Amino acid sequence: MKERNYPCVEINLKHLKHNVEEVNRRCNEQGIEMIGVIKGATGLPLIAKQYIDGGAKMIASSRLEQIEDCIEFGIKAKYMCLRVPMLSEVDEVIRLTEYSLNSELKVLRALNHAAKGQNKKHNVILMADLGDLREGFWDKEEMVDVALLVENEMDNLILSGVGTNLGCYGSIVPTPDKLEELIEIAEKIETKIERKLEYISGGATTSLMRVWDGNMPERINMLRVGEGVILGRDLELFFGYDMSSLYKDVLMLKAEIIEIKDKPSHPIGEIAVDAFGQRPNYTDRGIRKRALIGIGKVDYGNPFELVPLEEGIEILGASSDHTILDIEENVNNLNVGDVLEFKVCYAIMVYVTNSRNVKIFYID
Numbered sequence: 403m404k405e406r407n408y409p410c411v412e413i414n415l416k417h418l419k420h421n422v423e424e425v426n427r428r429c430n431e432q433g434i435e436m437i438g439v440i441k442g443a444t445g446l447p448l449i450a451k452q453y454i455d456g457g458a459k460m461i462a463s464s465r466l467e468q469i470e471d472c473i474e475f476g477i478k479a480k481y482m483c484l485r486v487p488m489l490s491e492v493d494e495v496i497r498l499t500e501y502s503l504n505s506e507l508k509v510l511r512a513l514n515h516a517a518k519g520q521n522k523k524h525n526v527i528l529m530a531d532l533g534d535l536r537e538g539f540w541d542k543e544e545m546v547d548v549a550l551l552v553e554n555e556m557d558n559l560i561l562s563g564v565g566t567n568l569g570c571y572g573s574i575v576p577t578p579d580k581l582e583e584l585i586e587i588a589e590k591i592e593t594k595i596e597r598k599l600e601y602i603s604g605g606a607t608t609s610l611m612r613v614w615d616g617n618m619p620e621r622i623n624m625l626r627v628g629e630g631v632i633l634g635r636d637l638e639l640f641f642g643y644d645m646s647s648l649y650k651d652v653l654m655l656k657a658e659i660i661e662i663k664d665k666p667s668h669p670i671g672e673i674a675v676d677a678f679g680q681r682p683n684y685t686d687r688g689i690r691k692r693a694l695i696g697i698g699k700v701d702y703g704n705p706f707e708l709v710p711l712e713e714g715i716e717i718l719g720a721s722s723d724h725t726i727l728d729i730e731e732n733v734n735n736l737n738v739g740d741v742l743e744f745k746v747c748y749a750i751m752v753y754v755t756n757s758r759n760v761k762i763f764y765i766d
């Protein structure tokens with residue numbers, strides 16, 4: 403194995419590819435195309451490659467730099483811009499992607515103009531907000547009107563379909579009823595344009611619930627999936643779904659112990675605020691054995707979302723560059739220089755793959 407520097411993330415490409423194949427197969431069985439979302443792992447091109455090798459046809463990100471990296475890396479795929487575009491990036495959206503999600507007429511006109519300038523046809527999916535309250539048309543009549551404008555007046559845009567996003571801000575569950583609302587909008591548009599839409603895009607990882615349950619409404623034919631493939635964690639943890647057919651160790655975080663000492667558990671002296679201006683509560687449990695590891699909030703955000711692989715390790719807290727662990731209950735006689743391994747959640751994955759201090763290694 404290659405020499406490691408710490409902290410690092412190790413990404414198991416074989417396990418990732420397995421997860422892609424498994425989710426893709428289940429989606430395809432139900433007439434659904436799975437789009438590979440890479441933004442959760444900061445768009446690493448080798449992650450995009452596993453999506454493609456595992457059967458996905460399209461790669462999606464909210465960030466165009468990540469898409470550009472994948473193209474430069476040589477990943478041949480269709481690309482989708484997930485975040486409704488900024489007016490200031492429409493030229494790049496057209497240059498780098500074949501599809502984008504949209505919710506503003508002004509942006510659509512700008513995209514059309516940019517596409518004309520680059521002599522391209524660009525596919526757009528109009529987003530409906532079904533109550534999650536992030537992006538998307540709230541007024542569905544307005545949405546139908548805009549669809550008609552795209553169809554009839556914007557020569558360099560192709561109205562590909564409609565979509566929705568659920569569970570990201572408003573924590574709304576993609577129930578069959580919710581998704582039926584989207585299909586209703588699609589069919590209203592189809593009646594007016596007198597043709598079928600290419601895609602009805604029914605959401606992200608949370609919509610995999612419908613695939614697992616086998617009750618996805620008939621016409622939903624696209625899901626945009628990131629977390630559910632890379633980590634396979636949320637649906638099991640928060641919704642009780644059986645995700646045992648997926649590997650949970652695709653992305654692991656490793657950090658090195660830099661100090662081990664017995665210390666009091668309650669700070670000594672006048673207590674004010676910590677490095678981030680917070681006033682935590684400290685419980686006095688007497689003298690405890692503690693370890694410091696060389697990674698901190700700058701690298702991963704919230705220390706309490708780290709899950710140590712070894713037993714008998716408790717996260718006490720962190721500052722920018724240090725994480726403090728209680729290892730009193732650990733039986734493995736840990737030493738300075740030892741490396742501890744952690745499972746990650748979505749937020750931790752986003753941060754650590756995006757931190758210059760955290761090296762990335764691939765296992766294949």
Ligand SMILES: *Cc1c(COP(=O)(O)O)cnc(C)c1O
Nearest residue numbers: 439484567606607626627628629
């Ligand atoms: C991030 C994102 C996704 C994928 O989300 P996951 O939960 O990682 O599957 C899908 N659609 C949109 C619009 C997104 O922004």
